[in-house]
Amino acid sequence: MDDKIVFTYDVPADDFSRAGEASSDVKSKLKQLGTPPDAVRKVAIAMYEGEINMVIHANGGTITVEISPRQVRMVLRDRGPGIPDVDLAMQEGYSTAPDEIRNLGFGAGMGLPNMKKYTDEMHIETELGVGTTITMTVNL
Amino acid sequence: MDKFYHSVHLEPDLCKGCINCIKRCPTQAIRVRDGKARINARFCIDCGECIRVCPHHAKQAVYDKIDVLKQYEYTVALPAPSLYSQFNSLDDVEIVLNALLYLGFDDVYEVSAGAELVSEATRRYLTEHEENLPAISTACPTVVRLIRVKFPNLIPNLLPLNPPVEVAARLALMRAMEKSGLPREKIGIVFISPCPAKYTYTKMPLGTAKSEVDCVLAIKDVYQLLLPYMKVVGQDREELALSGKIGISWGRSGGEASGLFTDNYLAADGIENVIRVLEDMEDQKFTQLKFVELNACNGGCVGGVLTVENPYVAEAKLQRLRKYMPVSKSHIEGAQGSVVPWDAQVEFEPVFHLGNNMMQSLTRLNQVERLCKRLPGLDCGSCGAPTCKALAEDIVRGDRSEKDCIYFLRDSLHKLSDEVAALVLGWGADDKRDRESVRILKEYMQRISDEMALLDRGKP
Ligand SMILES: Nc1ncnc2c1ncn2[C@@H]1O[C@H](COP(=O)(O)OP(=O)(O)OP(=O)(O)O)[C@@H](O)[C@H]1O
Ligand code: SF4
Numbered sequence: 001m002d003d004k005i006v007f008t009y010d011v012p013a014d015d016f017s018r019a020g021e022a023s024s025d026v027k028s029k030l031k032q033l034g035t036p037p038d039a040v041r042k043v044a045i046a047m048y049e050g051e052i053n054m055v056i057h058a059n060g061g062t063i064t065v066e067i068s069p070r071q072v073r074m075v076l077r078d079r080g081p082g083i084p085d086v087d088l089a090m091q092e093g094y095s096t097a098p099d100e101i102r103n104l105g106f107g108a109g110m111g112l113p114n115m116k117k118y119t120d121e122m123h124i125e126t127e128l129g130v131g132t133t134i135t136m137t138v139n140l
Numbered sequence: 141m142d143k144f145y146h147s148v149h150l151e152p153d154l155c156k157g158c159i160n161c162i163k164r165c166p167t168q169a170i171r172v173r174d175g176k177a178r179i180n181a182r183f184c185i186d187c188g189e190c191i192r193v194c195p196h197h198a199k200q201a202v203y204d205k206i207d208v209l210k211q212y213e214y215t216v217a218l219p220a221p222s223l224y225s226q227f228n229s230l231d232d233v234e235i236v237l238n239a240l241l242y243l244g245f246d247d248v249y250e251v252s253a254g255a256e257l258v259s260e261a262t263r264r265y266l267t268e269h270e271e272n273l274p275a276i277s278t279a280c281p282t283v284v285r286l287i288r289v290k291f292p293n294l295i296p297n298l299l300p301l302n303p304p305v306e307v308a309a310r311l312a313l314m315r316a317m318e319k320s321g322l323p324r325e326k327i328g329i330v331f332i333s334p335c336p337a338k339y340t341y342t343k344m345p346l347g348t349a350k351s352e353v354d355c356v357l358a359i360k361d362v363y364q365l366l367l368p369y370m371k372v373v374g375q376d377r378e379e380l381a382l383s384g385k386i387g388i389s390w391g392r393s394g395g396e397a398s399g400l401f402t403d404n405y406l407a408a409d410g411i412e413n414v415i416r417v418l419e420d421m422e423d424q425k426f427t428q429l430k431f432v433e434l435n436a437c438n439g440g441c442v443g444g445v446l447t448v449e450n451p452y453v454a455e456a457k458l459q460r461l462r463k464y465m466p467v468s469k470s471h472i473e474g475a476q477g478s479v480v481p482w483d484a485q486v487e488f489e490p491v492f493h494l495g496n497n498m499m500q501s502l503t504r505l506n507q508v509e510r511l512c513k514r515l516p517g518l519d520c521g522s523c524g525a526p527t528c529k530a531l532a533e534d535i536v537r538g539d540r541s542e543k544d545c546i547y548f549l550r551d552s553l554h555k556l557s558d559e560v561a562a563l564v565l566g567w568g569a570d571d572k573r574d575r576e577s578v579r580i581l582k583e584y585m586q587r588i589s590d591e592m593a594l595l596d597r598g599k600p
């Protein structure tokens with residue numbers, strides 16, 4: 001019996017044109033599964049923010065998404081610089097994005113807060129110079 | 141009428157079973173089976189892409205012919221604004237409107253007049269319903285149908301107002317009953333349409349229980365019939381126009397939005413672009429927008445599949461025509477306001493779910509993933525599905541089998557013939573061929589010929 005399904009995505013570094021591919025693929029799969037529309041929306045928004053952060057701040061990485069009838073669990077793993085102060089990074093409006101990124105419309109410092117807001121659980125594990133792993137769950 | 145009624149259909153005799161339409165359909169609603177295209181009614185949104193792309197003109201639209209006028213004692217023409225954009229150097233819409241009377245209509249009521257009322261009601265809606273912004277235009281029936289099957293999260297954003305054609309139909313009917321004194325059934329309200337989607341709307345409307353449009357003619361048919369009459373319309377023409385710049389602008393992309401007097405809008409046209417905008421809206425990538433205008437056709441309704449002129453040329457002609465017009469002529473007066481709002485809700489139709497419940501869908505999605513790894517990934521269309529993934533989905537839904545993939549079939553044939561060869565080569569010259577070996581050989585031969593037959597299927 002297949003009571004869950006797992007997808008893995010590679011997120012490329014610094015390629016904005018492809019950023020968002022993983023979250024939109026997950027969204028279309030959740031729709032095919034008949035996941036409640038509100039949960040689809042939450043997953044799509046939270047995962048897109050996380051994906052963009054991997055592109056902008058962490059040289060890409062991998063995302064694993066596990067879908068079961070009870071929940072959607074997303075694990076975003078990168079080998080980027082790590083986050084020095086997680087509490088600070090979680091604050092609305094805090095951003096280290098350079099000007100050229102801001103000019104693209106990113107860098108409002110709303111990504112991590114939105115990820116928290118749209119998920120039921122979020123956990124950040126990070127080590128300077130080693131990387132960051134963010135785990136998020138949306139209950140169905 | 142079936143809630144998945146659609147007007148685009150196939151003329152089987154003309155269909156050669158090529159893959160043009162299956163590749164182009166934005167909802168993957170078409171499959172080729174047994175050499176002919178088939179449209180899945182539940183997936184079809186009547187966008188007309190397959191009509192545009194079919195080189196054999198096998199995809200057609202249902203609409204009425206001019207002789208329907210004979211069925212009524214009194215008829216009113218409702219010309220879409222895109223009709224005006226079809227004619228060269230037209231500088232006064234009255235020429236078109238008067239020619240419609242010569243053609244046999246008893247009265248004319250411009251759809252663009254209905255549009256001006258919708259613009260007015262929309263302006264009010266945007267200020268009174270901030271909780272549902274951005275509002276998504278509901279004038280293009282294809283867009284509403286697309287949202288109904290693919291974007292449940294955006295249903296609350298649909299602008300709950302009737303499209304201009306419906307508003308015009310209701311007002312035209314009231315006027316006709318008053319002027320003629322005839323009962324409803326003797327009056328024919330006849331829309332002159334740029335697209336099949338609007339025909340579908342009149343038969344199976346969304347947002348209202350019943351449309352007051354009785355018949356739908358194609359702009360491309362009426363265009364030809366009107367040309368000779370337009371030449372004889374003189375200076376003594378009747379004044380029939382009821383709309384100005386705002387109403388006429390609805391014929392092109394961005395026109396509806398321009399009548400709302402706000403800068404916080406987005407207008408997208410062409411079905412692929414529409415889908416992209418809806419995806420982004422769903423992910424809340426646009427903040428501060430008040431209004432989103434979406435038209436399934438390139439350029440807006442001037443690009444409708446039942447028009448004749450190139451949409452961009454048509455847009456330029458509409459632009460020129462607008463120059464001489466007042467801003468708007470129709471305003472909501474008294475009871476007229478009641479014909480604008482929706483009186484029925486749009487319900488999400490989950491037609492793309494893989495299974496009947498989440499567990500079944502999960503099992504099937506896992507099967508799809510496994511199948512996709514085995515299929516060649518060429519998206520060649522030979523199986524009649526637009527992509528390998530679409531075939532995999534058809535297989536798990538029970539509609540097709542792996543052997544519909546010609547590469548799969550080819551591998552299977554190779555294996556069978558290898559086994560036959562091994563069996564026969566194993567026989568010595570004076571070997572007594574036992575019954576069992578012969579039976580196995582016969583069975584293999586049967587399977588080979590069955591699979592060869594599968595290869596031939598689909599050929600005309
Ligand atoms: N995966 C990551 N690796 C390293 N640093 C990160 C990572 N994700 C976030 N950060 C840090 O946390 C800060 C805040 O992230 P957040 O997503 O909230 O805002 P932002 O990405 O700067 O702007 P926005 O998401 O609004 O476009 C970032 O500026 C960056 O310094
Ligand atoms: S854009 Fe206009 S012409 Fe095209 S499908 Fe929509 S309503 Fe019809």
Ligand SMILES: [Mg+2]
Pocket residue numbers: 049052053107110111112
């Ligand atoms: Mg961010």
